[in-house]
Amino acid sequence: MDFATVTVQQPARAELITSQERELPVPVTLRYSSDDPLAVHLDFPPEACLKDEAVTWTFGRALLEEGLDGPAGRGDVQIWPCGRARTVLELHSPLGLALLQFDTAALRRFLLRSHAVVAAGREDVGTAVDRGLETLLGNV
Numbered sequence: 001m002d003f004a005t006v007t008v009q010q011p012a013r014a015e016l017i018t019s020q021e022r023e024l025p026v027p028v029t030l031r032y033s034s035d036d037p038l039a040v041h042l043d044f045p046p047e048a049c050l051k052d053e054a055v056t057w058t059f060g061r062a063l064l065e066e067g068l069d070g071p072a073g074r075g076d077v078q079i080w081p082c083g084r085a086r087t088v089l090e091l092h093s094p095l096g097l098a099l100l101q102f103d104t105a106a107l108r109r110f111l112l113r114s115h116a117v118v119a120a121g122r123e124d125v126g127t128a129v130d131r132g133l134e135t136l137l138g139n140v
Contacts, residue, residue, distance in 0.1 A: 012027075014026045015101040087101065
């Protein structure tokens with residue numbers, strides 16, 4: 001039986017921490033889709049990106065959840081709490097490093113909404129792998 005794809009989107013305001021220790025507001029959209037149940041997507045609009053092109057960062061929903069309570073992640077995406085009210089996302093790319101602070105309550109609301117779509121532990125991993133391979137390999 002095929003189910004319709006359900007997508008949750010939530011605008012969020014992040015603060016970009018600059019090398020001058022200033023915080024610049026950055027509008028982002030948090031996105032979760034039932035057809036990619038293990039991942040969350042962080043969409044940046046063109047005006048917030050170096051090349052004036054929209055950028056999406058994709059990482060594990062479990063990583064986001066873990067990072068709300070303690071340091072989590074290795075490599076390109078790392079997340080940790082910064083006090084009770086803020087959470088930091090550290091994003092590494094070939095173009096550099098970005099440190100973003102989010103309101104922890106907003107991230108928790110987003111995760112609750114995503115769990116209403118696909119409960120934690122109920123993700124269909126086989127379908128997610130099939131879709132990922134299809135995306136990578138196309139019609140080979």
